Amino acid sequence: MNIVRVATYNIHKGVQGVGPQRRLEIHNLGHAVEQLDADIVCLQEVRKVHRREEKYFTQWPELPQADFLAPEGYEAVYRTNAFTRHGEHGNALLSRWPVVTHQHEDISDHRFEQRGLLHVEVMVHGQAVHVVVVHLGLIRASRARQVAQLQRFIEREVPPAAPLLVAGDFNDWGDLVQRALDATKLSAFSGGRHATFPARMPLVQLDYVYARGLTPLGVHVPRGRIWWRMSDHLPMIAEFGLPD
Incomplete structure (x- = not known):
């Protein structure tokens, strides 16, 4: 059986703290992504550009964060979710394997x-x-509508028999997302929750890796000071078996 290792991580735009106490963590995050040793890394809150922070931090990377975080030999795919006064940020995927196609949908x-x-x-x-x-989104009613849009997107864009992974920050403290995705035959790992937020003292699971058409093998959430200093979320790593 071939194994695929998947990680999801909300990197909090590569900066921790607020005001004059904030610190740049993007370089540490680069080392962290390498340590995850995942075939596919799904990232949220990834900056493409931020003109104010670029001026504030002397070590701000010249590359967009997705490209900067991609380990050697990985391909980076990024698409913007949000445009702000000083820049833009969105989701990214880093892949050890060849990327065939990619697209974005506004939700x-x-x-x-x-x-x-x-x-x-x-x-x-x-x-x-x-x-x-x-x-x-942060609002429950918004999440319900967004999950419904996600389901429609999957039905439209993903062949029913194709292996499918859905990963990221679902911002859901309950079972709204799980119940909705059950209808799409997507499932997360059973056996209790794997808390990912807040990183310093994780109490709830906001980050998930859902799968369809793959065999779940194991899940792990790394903890410790080196992790909670880099983001307000902890990463989640999941392994799956690919069908022959």
Whole structure:
């Protein structure tokens, strides 16, 4: 059985703290992504550019964050969710395997939260695997509508028999997302929750890797000071078996 290792991580735009106490963590995040040793890394809150922070931090990378974080030999795919006064940010996918196609869909539910999903088709061990990176809204009613849009997107864009991964920050403290995705035959790992937020003292699971057409093998959430200093979320790593 071929194994695919998938990670999802909300990197908080590569900066921690607020005001004059904020610190640049993007360089540490680069080392962290390498340590994850995942075939596919799904990232949220990734900056393409931020003109104010670029002036404030002398070590701000010259490359967009997705390209900067991609380990050697990986391909980076980024699409913008939100445009702000000083720049833009969105979702990204880093892949050890060849990227076939990618596309973006706006799932913003209201003007105060710009959200999107990133759909990437990756050729893993010679087999096409579809990956959708998501970052849902903070309001429950918005999430319900966004999950419904995600379901319609999957029905429209992903062949029913194709292996599918849906990963990201779902911002859901309950079972709204899980119940909705059950209808799409997408499932997360059973056996209790794997808390990812807040990173310093994780109490709830906001980050998930859902799968369809793959065999779940294991899930892990790394913890410790080196992780909670880099983002307000912890990364989640999941392993799956690819069908022959």
